[in-house]
Amino acid sequence: MSKKRIFVIHTGGTISMMEDKESGAVKPGEQNPLLVSTSLLNEAATITTAEPFHLPSPHITPKEMLELKKLIEDTCQTTAVDGVVITHGTDTLEETAYFLDLTLSTDLPVVVTGAMRSSNEIGADGLYNLLSAVRVAGCEEAKGKGVLVVLNDEIHSAENVTKTHTSNVSTFQSPQYGPIGIVTKREIIFHHAPTDHQHLEVADVHKRVALIKAYAGMDSYLLTALKDLHYDGVVIEALGQGNLPPATVPAVQALLHQNIPVVLVSRCFNGIAQDVYGYEGGGKHLKELGVIFSNGLNGQKARLKLLIALSSTSDLQQIEQIFEQ
Numbered sequence: 001m002s003k004k005r006i007f008v009i010h011t012g013g014t015i016s017m018m019e020d021k022e023s024g025a026v027k028p029g030e031q032n033p034l035l036v037s038t039s040l041l042n043e044a045a046t047i048t049t050a051e052p053f054h055l056p057s058p059h060i061t062p063k064e065m066l067e068l069k070k071l072i073e074d075t076c077q078t079t080a081v082d083g084v085v086i087t088h089g090t091d092t093l094e095e096t097a098y099f100l101d102l103t104l105s106t107d108l109p110v111v112v113t114g115a116m117r118s119s120n121e122i123g124a125d126g127l128y129n130l131l132s133a134v135r136v137a138g139c140e141e142a143k144g145k146g147v148l149v150v151l152n153d154e155i156h157s158a159e160n161v162t163k164t165h166t167s168n169v170s171t172f173q174s175p176q177y178g179p180i181g182i183v184t185k186r187e188i189i190f191h192h193a194p195t196d197h198q199h200l201e202v203a204d205v206h207k208r209v210a211l212i213k214a215y216a217g218m219d220s221y222l223l224t225a226l227k228d229l230h231y232d233g234v235v236i237e238a239l240g241q242g243n244l245p246p247a248t249v250p251a252v253q254a255l256l257h258q259n260i261p262v263v264l265v266s267r268c269f270n271g272i273a274q275d276v277y278g279y280e281g282g283g284k285h286l287k288e289l290g291v292i293f294s295n296g297l298n299g300q301k302a303r304l305k306l307l308i309a310l311s312s313t314s315d316l317q318q319i320e321q322i323f324e325q
């Protein structure tokens, strides 16, 4: 069987950093260590690489995400590749993975990976995760499952995965759903499959969308300020099943009157925000006002979805339909 052709895109992050033994600081060096070790991967697949930027993932913005989407689509159209792997810092890895999941128009496997320990630390997990990602990207069964996230021998869907631990190598988990597959020494095993997959067109990423967490005793100042600061939309991580403190309601109403979408997710990391409670600021009340309920996404992913939706429409009903899918 001929070797799979995998296009590996390095973007930065701990996976391509080194620890300074004197100061203990983890940072990018002169050269990306992953570019040197690519030869080790050639046993598993025929690798071609690109390094469009070299950034810690807190420096990644939707602009870089859009650049990656275009790079992947252009490469898949012009070059014979069987799969794509992206190495990325873990802090915002789930956001880039979900952005690509929503917007990419290719059925080829696209796998995002990273590392919790830099390349010269004891127990470094980068090269191992990269090799696992290359193996998954070359696997027929990985096709048509949306963008995948592979670390620590697990395969997760971009839609459900989130970083759950600041430093543990098993940080990536899919609360409520679990991984969709595992990586073993000999095999790639998928044991679940996503039931549906949403595709959205993205024209640009210029809109301004805020993400705000609700808390007991929250007032309306921050939400009111968003309107004055010309934000185009807001996602609120609401309480429990999708409720807000009553003091926020006038600001929510004012945003909606200005045609600024207000999308609600829950700050609970399991479950779906829904219009259940009928008291002031309860989900039913908010829904009646025109607040849009998201379908189980976490706040940072709902924010990207709203940003993408706003690139093609500012109609609140259309945006609501996008979130209902």
Ligand code: ASP
Pocket (backbone or CB within 6 Å): 012, 013, 014, 015, 055, 056, 057, 058, 088, 089, 090, 091, 092, 114, 115, 116
């Ligand atoms: N702060 C690092 C980053 O996201 C963390 C990592 O890569 O694991 O770039």
